[in-house]
Amino acid sequence: xxxxxxxxxxxxxxxxxxxxxxxxxxxxxxxxxxxxxxxxxxxxxxxxxxxxxxxxxxxxxxxxxxxxxxxxxxxxxxxxxxxxxxxxxxxxxxxxxxxxxxxxxxxxxxxxxxxxxxxxxxxxxxxxxxxxxxxxxxxxxxxxxxxxxxxxxxxxxxxxxxxxxxxxxxxxxxxxxxxxxxxxxxxxxxxxxxxxxxxxxxxxxxxxxxxxxxxxxxxxxxxxxxxxxxxxxxxxxxxxxxxxxxxxxxxxxxxxxxxxxxxxxxxxxxxxxxxxxxxxxxxxxxxxxxxxxxx
Amino acid sequence: xxxxxxxxxxxxxxxxxxxxxxxxxxxxxxxxxxxxxxxxxxxxxxxxxxxxxxxxxxxxxxxxxxxxxxxxxxxxxxxxxxxxxxxxxxxxxxxxxxxxxxxxxxxxxxxxxxxxxxxxxxxxxxxxxxxxxxxxxxxxxxxxxxxxxxxxxxxxxxxxxxxxxxxxxxxxxxxxxxxxxxxxxxxxxxxxxxxxxxxxxxxxxxxxxxxxxxxxxxxxxxxxxxxxxxxxxxxxxxxxxxxxxxxxx
Numbered sequence: 001x002x003x004x005x006x007x008x009x010x011x012x013x014x015x016x017x018x019x020x021x022x023x024x025x026x027x028x029x030x031x032x033x034x035x036x037x038x039x040x041x042x043x044x045x046x047x048x049x050x051x052x053x054x055x056x057x058x059x060x061x062x063x064x065x066x067x068x069x070x071x072x073x074x075x076x077x078x079x080x081x082x083x084x085x086x087x088x089x090x091x092x093x094x095x096x097x098x099x100x101x102x103x104x105x106x107x108x109x110x111x112x113x114x115x116x117x118x119x120x121x122x123x124x125x126x127x128x129x130x131x132x133x134x135x136x137x138x139x140x141x142x143x144x145x146x147x148x149x150x151x152x153x154x155x156x157x158x159x160x161x162x163x164x165x166x167x168x169x170x171x172x173x174x175x176x177x178x179x180x181x182x183x184x185x186x187x188x189x190x191x192x193x194x195x196x197x198x199x200x201x202x203x204x205x206x207x208x209x210x211x212x213x214x215x216x217x218x219x220x221x222x223x224x225x226x227x228x229x230x231x232x233x234x235x236x237x238x239x240x241x242x243x244x245x246x247x248x249x250x251x252x253x254x255x256x257x258x259x260x261x262x263x264x265x266x267x268x269x270x271x272x273x274x275x276x277x278x279x280x281x282x283x284x285x286x287x288x289x290x291x292x293x294x295x
Numbered sequence: 296x297x298x299x300x301x302x303x304x305x306x307x308x309x310x311x312x313x314x315x316x317x318x319x320x321x322x323x324x325x326x327x328x329x330x331x332x333x334x335x336x337x338x339x340x341x342x343x344x345x346x347x348x349x350x351x352x353x354x355x356x357x358x359x360x361x362x363x364x365x366x367x368x369x370x371x372x373x374x375x376x377x378x379x380x381x382x383x384x385x386x387x388x389x390x391x392x393x394x395x396x397x398x399x400x401x402x403x404x405x406x407x408x409x410x411x412x413x414x415x416x417x418x419x420x421x422x423x424x425x426x427x428x429x430x431x432x433x434x435x436x437x438x439x440x441x442x443x444x445x446x447x448x449x450x451x452x453x454x455x456x457x458x459x460x461x462x463x464x465x466x467x468x469x470x471x472x473x474x475x476x477x478x479x480x481x482x483x484x485x486x487x488x489x490x491x492x493x494x495x496x497x498x499x500x501x502x503x504x505x506x507x508x509x510x511x512x513x514x515x516x517x518x519x520x521x522x523x524x525x526x527x528x529x530x531x532x533x534x535x536x537x538x539x540x541x542x543x544x
Contacts, residue, residue, distance in 0.1 A: 189376035192351055192369065193441065194393035203392065207380050289379040290423020 072257045080257035081264060089241060094265070097232065097243040100156065104163030105224045111164060112171025112220060116213075117201070119172065120179040130176070133169045141166035141227035145234050159231035166227035167220035174216010178209030211285055218278035225270050298329035300366060300445055300477040301350060306359035307502075308345055319345045321502035322359070327479055329444075332471055334492035335481045336531070338539060342503030343481040347447045350479070366477075369443035373450040375430035377422040383409060383433045384418040390441040408436040412466060428459035435467065439474075446471075448480045452487070461519055464490055468516065485528045485535065490519045495531060499538050507534050 054074050061073040068076075084090050115133070119125045144162045152158035182205065190204035206213075232244020243266055250259035286292045308320040319342040327333045335343050348354045350361055351370040369390075377386045387405040396404070409418050412432040422430055431451060438446055448467075452460045468491060471478055482488050488495045489511055497507040509531055513523045 185372060185374060185376045186378065188353060189372065189378075190389075191353060193390040193437070195389075196393075199393055203389065204378070207378070210380070285380075288421060290421065 069254075070256055072260065076257050077260045077264070081261035084258060084261050084265075090246070093241040093243050093246050094269075096240055097228065098269070100159055100163070100232075100242070101225060101228050104160045104228060105167060105221060107160065108164045108167035108220055108224055109171055109217065112168035112216070113175060113213075115168065116172035116175030116179075116216075120176045126176075133172055133176075136165070137169040137173060137223075141223065142230045142234075144227075145231065148231075149235065154235050154237065156237070158235050159228065162231050163224045163227045167224035170220040170223050171213075171216045174219065175209060175213045177216065178212020179205060181212055182208040211282070211289075211291075214278065214282050214285060218274065218282065221273060221278060222270070225273070229266060299326050300329045300331070300363065301325070301327040301479065302360075302362040302364075303346070303350070304360045304362075306346070306349065306361060307357055308342065308349065308354070309357045318502040320349075321504045323498075323503060323505055324359075325496060325505060327445075327477055329477055330475050332468075332478045332480065332491060332493045334488035334495045335479060335498060336483065336485060336488045336495050336535070337498035337503065338483060338500045338535070342501075343483075343498060344449050346503070347449050347479070347481060350445075350447060363445060366444040367441060368445045368447060369438040369441040370447045371434055371438045371449065371451045373453055375422065375427075375434040377430055377433055377437070379422050382419050382421055383414060383425065383429075383436075386422070386433055387436045387440050390437060404440060405436070408439050409433075411439070411470065412436045428455050428463065431455065431463065432466075435463075435470070439470065443476070445477045445479070448478065450482055451480075453482070453484070460487070464519065465516070467491070472515075485532050486519050486524060489513070489524050489528045489531065490517050497531065497534060497538065506538055509534075 057074055061068065061071055065071070072080075115129075119129055119133070141162050144165055145158070148158040148161045152161060186208055187204065190200055195204050229244055229247075232242045233248050236245045236248060243262060247259060247262045247266075250256075250262060283292075303323055303325040306320055306323045307318065310317045310319055323342075323346065325333075335346070337343050345354065347370060349356055350363065351368050353370075377383075378389065381389070384402070384405050387408055388401045391401045391404060406415070406418065409415055412435050414429060414432055414436070417425060417429060422433070425433065431454075434451070452463055455463065464487070467478075470476075480488075480491055492511050495509045495511060496505055497509070498504065499506045509527070511527060513521075513527065517524055
């Protein structure tokens with residue numbers, strides 16, 4: 001009774017014709033512009049910012065606000081930095097610090113993710129722990145160190161403990177936030193398609209929450225890097241040089257140029273990890289989901 | 296044709312919002328036969344969407360019964376509701392993934408369905424790289440991939456331009472007639488209802504109640520702009536207008 005009477009091929013040619021209107025609506029990719037001008041457009045504001053900072057620093061030195069053995073100028077500090085990176089011990093220290101950062105952050109990520117999943121799934125747990133986690137997040141990590149040192153003595157354990165407690169709440173909060181912001185329609189679509197329990201978590205909830213989760217990871221990284229530096233200043237293990245312990249020794253020797261050179265290294269590592277890993281990850285996720293204008 | 300695919304018996308639905316409660320559906324009874332295309336027509340707020348959500352089991356029923364006889368039911372929303380992180384192909388595969396269909400079979404099936412909705416060249420595109428009509432086609436393919444016997448459609452073409460809508464009307468009619476599916480199609484567009492339905496069921500607003508049914512005997516394929524469709528739509532519009540007026544008083 002419902003058989004179609006128009007021959008199929010005729011219908012399809014008509015469809016092709018009419019489809020024109022809707023096809024006008026198809027977005028197309030404009031990102032083929034040459035990369036050099038695009039790269040320059042990204043790089044020059046950053047270079048300008050660095051130049052402004054260096055110039056202000058130099059002006060401050062020239063003003064003789066502090067004697068130059070306390071506040072050396074950029075030239076002196078960069079010369080010191082060049083010398084620093086030529087010594088093997090420095091790379092040893094960097095390796096120790098980065099290893100701690102990696103282990104601490106990985107632990108924070110695992111714990112934060114588990115916490116986030118569990119808490120976001122249950123209303124009772126949310127009520128109980130949601131604000132507690134936010135509170136933890138605002139607690140300065142250095143305040144944990146006396147307790148951590150009591151628990152773990154002056155050891156790697158104390159440092160890792162503080163990194164985890166500093167970063168895990170951010171990761172958990174990011175995930176909870178991401179899950180809260182999933183459009184309800186997507187969850188309903190998932191349920192209609194038969195998504196239940198773990199399968200729903202894996203194929204619908206977590207992918208949909210990914211942007212919030214990555215924002216949480218990014219913040220978690222910033223917190224763990226901070227906690228790590230605080231920790232390395234306080235928990236100095238004689239046999240294992242680290243960036244923090246080097247900083248502390250430079251202060252004890254009143255060696256301002258090497259102190260500032262080390263600070264630049266700390267800043268650079270923080271910025272590089274953030275922009276090369278997290279910001280890049282965020283960008284690629286946003287692009288894949290069509291959340292960016294072509295720019 | 297004697298088989299009943301969806302049996303709705305005296306279904307009432309009440310929403311509680313703090314202190315006030317709202318009766319969304321009032322004693323709705325409706326049978327949809329196996330293979331029938333029924334259009335559910337009503338003004339906004341008449342509980343059409345509520346009814347679909349009840350049939351598919353997204354909401355719990357306050358009173359009454361709904362029986363689909365163990366048939367598999369798929370639901371399409373007004374928006375495509377595609378997963379933005381997946382390609383068109385993977386979106387179509389999603390339901391099969393949850394049913395545990397092996398990957399190779401899933402892929403072939405999804406390709407075949409995308410071909411059916413004329414999107415063979417767009418399998419690797421993500422939703423934001425498709426037009427509105429294409430997205431809704433992916434959603435059709437995704438619903439069909441559930442191999443459901445019953446397809447519920449909640450104003451699926453309301454957000455599209457008239458030309459694209461006409462094309463999709465043809466497509467959905469062809470698919471329905473080839474696959475012997477049962478379709479319950481919600482709309483507030485009278486012509487669309489007459490264009491597609493074997494039967495048009497008119498729901499009243501607040502609370503939703505079945506007030507009239509119109510069998511549509513215009514031979515298929517129909518065109519939205521044909522005189523027969525326009526006349527029938529005119530009669531139903533009058534009934535709808537009366538219903539709205541009575542409700543307004």
